[in-house]
Amino acid sequence: MTALVSIRDLSVSYRRDKSEVAALKSVSLDVVAGERLAIIGESGSGKSTLALAIAGLLPRGAKVDGGIAWYLRSQPALGAKAPPSVLPDISPARGEIMLSSPLSPITDIAKEERSAKLPISPLAGEMSGRTEGGVTERQPSAITETELPLLGRDIGFVFQDPSASLDPVMTIGKQIAEVARTHLGFTWSQSYAKAKTLLERVRLPDPDSALSAFPHQLSGGQKQRVAIAAAIAAGPKLLIADEATSALDTIVQAEIVALIQRLVAEDGMTLLFISHDIALAAELAERIAVFRHGTLVELGTTGQIVDAPTQAYTRALLDAHIGLDAEPLLDRSGLRR
């Protein structure tokens, strides 16, 4: 198992008027390269804050403690001797990030990393056939050792509300092409060709005319497909879907989940799937992390979490799920006629 992102003692709090509200309390979690990890929790669990912290999207004024280490180029095995490149996730210029562990000079890390070999893990082996496409596409933007992970290039982010994340007055083609142009160094015509390929990959009907369409001309599900296309345009290593299907109806939700699953497999991306729905997460993820009140309650493989949860809270979440096989409440209440 190799980590792509290693989160250590991450605490995030927001200032609201005069009091400080803790959104995450000392969370440690490794996101394994190539895995599909679901973060689930109810409102106020801190799951979205975690997604924003990893993507470097925390609002200004958020107080951050602890570290997020990235292994973007090489991927040292977990617990290896090499000092992790403990890089502040959020633009360090803001000066609001405090690292609990002492930083080793970045140049040293670079040397270590360059000499480190790509360890072959069972997971990486599984994915090897599928990763090549993604990797070659990424070449033009050669990640230098000292660079921080960049949203759009290294991280793709899909938000809950596609209408809010797409620019209403820019054509869909341009929104996707812009990502490719910015991060892959393409010309505009190359970028538009890339955008068209991406629209085909996300199965948008009639990708040719969609290129020049505006977001309001599409349905909610189609908009989310476009948002996904833009998120993966630069071939990111990590795709974060933050409640990406919550605003959609059940049928469209299933389609989008299937789409994310297919794209992640094809490009060898790591997936961080944030959701309030434990059943949905279980259908998609290999591992599930259960959050509550800003702390990590339980982490395990999907099978462990669903079939043998160790924490009462996980048990309660599973029990609260009302599936198609649940005993109708009507029967219990004696209202069945």
Add this chain to the structure above:
Amino acid sequence: MSLLAVSNLTRRYNRGGETVAAVHDVSFAIDPGETLALAGPSGSGKSTIARLVLRLIEPDAGRIEFEGNDFLALAGSALRAHRARLQMVFQDPLAAFNPRATVARVLDDPLRIHGIASRTERPHRIAELLERVGLPVDLASRAIHEISGGQRQRIAIARAIATKPSLIVLDEAVSALDVSVRGQILELLLDLQRKQRIAYLFISHDLGVIRAVAHRIVLLDAGRIAESGNARAVIDSPQSAIGKALVAAAPRLDRTMQDAS
């Protein structure tokens, strides 16, 4: 006799010059104390039907009979008086209340408008309503935006039952709630149904929840009825294409990644 009988309801709207039917020739009936679910994908017309039944929008054709009256023939003060018997709970309890309102004012409004209690009696009735939905009485002085989402939805239910209605339209009323809160709200709704014989028009996209609380179901697709019948029977073996698609798309805990691999 049915409590609510909707027949041949049609509502059209204009989209880019052409007329589209949001609801087309829809008929159904609800008995007293019964829960009828309206399900379907987004754009299937379920929320439009809710708004038609509540006379928030007017139909282009069809009849709505409620408690034996021609509901569409009512207007002005007669319609406002009849609204006491037909209430609604919205999906987003924060958007459903005036952002400046307090809990007390939200519950005072229906009591005052329908002359249910005198000015001196009303604080007492508000306390009763709060107790009825399982909330502490001292919540009355709080502002709506200060309380939690689950508490807000309980307030919405308290407001809806304040006028002793025979039918409540629940428009995705539990969809925005955390799962742990959702269970409690469903229990509360069933408890009210049992004790006060309230009928529900339960609008939801979640077949699991519908199967748990509804007696009958009407499945909608593109504004038309695709299938209807006993909720459990329809969901356990859907006949229509949309029914099959909805059932297949429902997230299930027994279909995890582990089983797939």
Add this chain to the structure above:
Amino acid sequence: MSALHRFLRRPEAVAGALILAALFAMAVSAGLLFPGDPQSIAGPALLPPFQDWSLPLGTDRLGRDVLTELFHGARTSLAVGLAAAAAALAVGAVIGTLAGFTGGLTDEVLMRITDAFQTVPSFLLALAFVSVVGPSLGVVVVAIALGTWTGPARVARAEVLSIRERDYVANARVIGMHPLAIAFREVLPNALPPVLALSSVIVAAAILTEAALSFLGLADPNRVTWGGMIAEGRTVLRTAPFLSIVPGIALVLTVLGVYLAGEGIVETTAVRRGLS
């Protein structure tokens, strides 16, 4: 409390508030510090400022105390400015709410009337109204409000159009609330913030319009006004420029103070709304 803190952290807002506070103090203390008729003769004519410390800002052509006139003029400026702005905002908000909430024919009629008022320059409208009805404090207030209520009406209508589609308005209908009660209890209070944001501009404009009307002699002859003082000093502008300059500076400072304080309030409340 925290809104006050944010307000206090804006130096320009604090400066505006201090100017306004000084102006209010002048208006309130005018009767106490300078009792009696401000237009009575206090000393020799055309005494320059800083010569006689009992008449620190000097006297005008008729020997009236400029400082006394300045204090009493502050009363008129503030009273007319605030009353006219309040009337314009109230009328505008009510008409805009009715138009936006009712829609249809009512909306059409109300908005065409609004158009008609907006096509006439507001100063000409005020001028014409005062000339016909005759100059008195109340008439001046109405005259100024006549030309300024259209702005608040349009802003209120636009806001109401968006608010009337919200769930809580539907909810009010569901519980059987009367449409007028919905318009004025549920909708109007929530449409007010952007309308009130116009108030600093409207108060400032009303004070200037009042001064302009007074300058042209269309003010209540029994009251001292800054505009009237400037007009009075105009005839001796070469020999005694301070007679026009002193009230002129007061006018500029007042408008500046109203504007800065108003913007400060709008900004701090906007920050609060943005956060919630």
